[in-house]
Amino acid sequence: MLTISFVVAVYRNAGTIIPTYEQIKHLFSDALTSFKYEVIFVDDGSDDNSLAEILQIRELDSNVKALSFARNFGQLAAITAGLKYATGDAVVNVSADLQDPIKLVSEMVSHWQKGSDLVVCHRTQRSDPFSARLFSRIAYGILKWSIPKLPAGGFDFVLMSRGVLKTLNEIEVRNRFFQADLLWASYRTTFIPYTRLARTIGKSQFGFLKKIKLFLDAFLDASYLPIRAISCLGLFTSAAGFIYAIAVAISRLLHDTPFVGYAPLMIVSLIVGGLNLTMLGIVGEYIWRIYDEVRKKPSYLIQSEYL
Structure with missing residues (x-):
């Protein structure tokens, strides 16, 4: 039975x-x-x-x-x-x-x-x-x-x-x-x-x-989605920053456009800083879990x- x-x-x-x-x-x-x-x-x-x-x-x-x-x-x-x-x-x-x-x-x-x-x-x-x-x-x-x-x-x-x-x-x-x-x-x-x-x-x-x-x-x-997402987000942020820098340089050279004000700098800094902290937190979660497994506590x- x-x-x-x-x-x-x-x-x-x-x-x-x-x-x-x-x-x-x-x-x-x-x-x-x-x-x-x-x-x-x-x-x-x-x-x-x-x-x-x-x-x-x-x-x-x-x-x-x-x-x-x-x-x-x-x-x-x-x-x-x-x-x-x-x-x-x-x-x-x-x-x-x-x-x-x-x-x-x-x-x-x-x-x-x-x-x-x-x-x-x-x-x-x-x-x-x-x-x-x-x-x-x-x-x-x-x-x-x-x-x-x-x-x-x-x-x-x-x-x-x-x-x-x-x-x-x-x-x-x-x-x-x-x-x-x-x-x-x-x-x-x-x-x-x-x-x-x-x-x-x-x-x-x-x-x-x-x-x-x-x-x-x-x-x-x-x-593996979180780690893959971090990589993609990092590449996207870098590409966006690079493109923006080129656009600012071209505008400065061709039209003598001044880059004034701290607001754009603060916005970019806060966004990039926030992304960095978020990604660091996700990586930290993985590191802690690896450490937790290595300790082999029941x-x-x-x-x-x-x-």
Whole structure:
């Protein structure tokens, strides 16, 4: 009998953990009776009753495993840890906030059995605030330039084969864009559109600053576009300055036109200075990430294992 593993990253999700587990368990007593299941909860340093709820479930079900981090390391670290402990023939990454419809897993498993090694449930509609939806639309619109296969609404709810999982676990990068790595590691991907459900319990712990960090990781990790853009912008600025200098020289020689005023000089200086600082910042981001990788610090510290 084949086993489907579920990796559930948890951070301050007390109140939604037990319903998430119950939905998974119901699925295997209804639509997926010919499969076994494994659920791996990864507590990302929660300061509420999340771990207590997980251990309560584990006492009643030996198919449930748990990892507890020493402190908060972020959602990506929790997912990465859970994937390394997953033993199933296929692995589903699902959130613990009840916004991903668990019933879709039966359709995902069906596509996997037909040969897909990655099944992506991508969000076509979401019940998030307007500001969150606007930021998401702009961010994913930019990322589409470098990752053409990336769905417009992004995704987290996925099923991957054992082969894709093995490839992912071999990628040892701290500041990675998980979705791009998934798409790169698969050779046959199926996309399922769905509407992300409204959050009914608790509030999102993925704030604006974390979204900015995710966008930077995606933008810098998944493409050479930033460095290439710096080169093109530098060439364009130099060419524009050179052409302008020639135009000023010709005007001076032919028409004796004086070059007066500090405003043009200030404008050019501010533009060039701003571009230099921006480009230096992008290069600095790359240098920091290289240094961060060379240090080989672990992405997370596991305090307790309940296997």
